[in-house]
Amino acid sequence: MDILVLGSGGREHALVWKLAQSPSVGRLYALPGNPGMENVARLVDIDLADTEKIADFAGRIHASLTVVGPEAPLAAGIGDLFRKKGLKIFGPSQKAAELESSKSFAKNLMQKYGIPTAAYRTFDDLGAAREYVRGQGAPIVVKADGLAAGKGVAVAMTETEALDALGRIMGGAEFGAAGARVVIEEYLEGEEISILAFTDGETLVPMPPAQDHKRALDGDLGPNTGGMGAYAPAPAADAAVRQEALEKVLKPVALAMKKEGRPYQGCLYAGLIIARDGLKVIEFNARFGDPETQALLPLLDGDLAEILLSCAEGRLHEARMAWKKEAAVCVALASGGYPGRYAQGFPIKGLDAAGALSGVTVFHAGTKKRGGEIVTAGGRVLGVAAVGADIKNARDMAYRAAALIDFGDMRYRRDIACRALK
Ligand code: AMP
Ligand code: GLY
Numbered sequence: 001m002d003i004l005v006l007g008s009g010g011r012e013h014a015l016v017w018k019l020a021q022s023p024s025v026g027r028l029y030a031l032p033g034n035p036g037m038e039n040v041a042r043l044v045d046i047d048l049a050d051t052e053k054i055a056d057f058a059g060r061i062h063a064s065l066t067v068v069g070p071e072a073p074l075a076a077g078i079g080d081l082f083r084k085k086g087l088k089i090f091g092p093s094q095k096a097a098e099l100e101s102s103k104s105f106a107k108n109l110m111q112k113y114g115i116p117t118a119a120y121r122t123f124d125d126l127g128a129a130r131e132y133v134r135g136q137g138a139p140i141v142v143k144a145d146g147l148a149a150g151k152g153v154a155v156a157m158t159e160t161e162a163l164d165a166l167g168r169i170m171g172g173a174e175f176g177a178a179g180a181r182v183v184i185e186e187y188l189e190g191e192e193i194s195i196l197a198f199t200d201g202e203t204l205v206p207m208p209p210a211q212d213h214k215r216a217l218d219g220d221l222g223p224n225t226g227g228m229g230a231y232a233p234a235p236a237a238d239a240a241v242r243q244e245a246l247e248k249v250l251k252p253v254a255l256a257m258k259k260e261g262r263p264y265q266g267c268l269y270a271g272l273i274i275a276r277d278g279l280k281v282i283e284f285n286a287r288f289g290d291p292e293t294q295a296l297l298p299l300l301d302g303d304l305a306e307i308l309l310s311c312a313e314g315r316l317h318e319a320r321m322a323w324k325k326e327a328a329v330c331v332a333l334a335s336g337g338y339p340g341r342y343a344q345g346f347p348i349k350g351l352d353a354a355g356a357l358s359g360v361t362v363f364h365a366g367t368k369k370r371g372g373e374i375v376t377a378g379g380r381v382l383g384v385a386a387v388g389a390d391i392k393n394a395r396d397m398a399y400r401a402a403a404l405i406d407f408g409d410m411r412y413r414r415d416i417a418c419r420a421l422k
Contacts, residue, residue, distance in 0.1 A: 007069025
């Protein structure tokens with residue numbers, strides 16, 4: 001079968017890399033893709049926002065399946081468009097993707113179906129939101145309702161910070177419609193984990209638990225980013241936690257979505273906190289996590305194309321998959337300044353040497369070709385992933401590989417997976 005993958009980051013490179021290993025896959029296309037994928041996929045130069053054109057392209061190449069990486073096309077309704085045209089797609093409908101694209105929708109659903117999450121209120125009015133924050137005090141968490149590329153959340157340790165965040169999100173132009181409504185929620189303390197699951201709307205199969213490192217700097221300091229590294233399996237999620245996640249969160253959400261007439265097909269991502277009084281949901285994403293996917297797919301034993309197609313065709317129960325007993329660690333190599341402003345266009349050295357190390361794969365996240373060379377073209381530039389016998393081995397290999405790579409202004413965290421090694 002021929003498969004089209006949408007997106008251009010490290011997550012999508014990991015998807016393309018794993019799909020290329022599937023015996024059932026013929027041609028692979030990546031739209032728009034990145035230079036790291038070129039040896040296994042044809043890159044297609046179409047704007048990701050142009051969903052009609054993407055559907056035409058998928059029809060023209062007779063794609064057996066289209067796999068959606070990022071959230072924006074899902075929120076724009078690409079799942080519905082493909083299904084209307086009789087094209088197979090891995091990813092939820094627009095109404096199902098609201099689990100990610102509207103935090104208030106997700107919170108109300110959890111409340112209605114008794115799925116554990118932080119206590120919260122939603123506000124459309126800045127004055128009322130301010131008054132609520134003053135009444136509650138800090139710490140408190142303020143979230144823009146809509147998609148904000150990870151920047152719409154303020155974990156405020158003081159009342160002033162929370163009020164500032166409200167002003168920025170609701171008062172300013174920065175967030176647009178995504179900030180017209182806010183969710184204000186209870187601050188939760190505990191270990192954070194990500195559990196991703198494949199689902200066709202009926203059957204749901206979780207992947208091993210992963211942990212992301214969202215802050216820019218070592219020791220979980222600095223601003224939130226898209227994720228500076230990830231590892232799996234995360235020992236913080238022991239068998240009891242995984243069971244709780246499956247029975248109290250993932251399965252009930254899939255069932256709730258079906259009952260609401262929004263059956264959910266695709267990758268369901270639950271961001272969870274292991275709080276003192278049990279597991280609580282922080283957020284849902286309607287897609288694979290990035291960088292989590294770069295640590296998870298190297299551990300998958302199975303035909304990814306077959307798994308994704310079985311989700312799209314509502315027969316996930318037929319899919320076979322197993323997970324390697326090893327561990328994987330992915331370290332993001334970023335441009336200095338990220339998640340703020342950063343310079344780009346620096347040549348990248350050492351890609352081949354790093355990729356030649358045993359168990360190491362270098363995923364491209366923000367790169368482009370200039371002449372014959374590969375240069376930086378984004379905040380997160382590369383994801384260096386390594387598989388090892390255990391987390392320590394995997395981490396040591398990932399950092400050995402990272403040390404072989406160099407580009408102007410390169411920054412990376414030196415403590416990825418440290419929580420698993422304490
Ligand atoms: P989100 O975009 O909802 O994943 O939030 C971004 C980050 O903010 C999360 O990864 C958490 O580290 C933090 N966060 C979100 N909600 C809470 C909460 N209720 N309590 C504590 N931290 C939170
Ligand atoms: N790693 C967090 C996310 O994909 O949203």
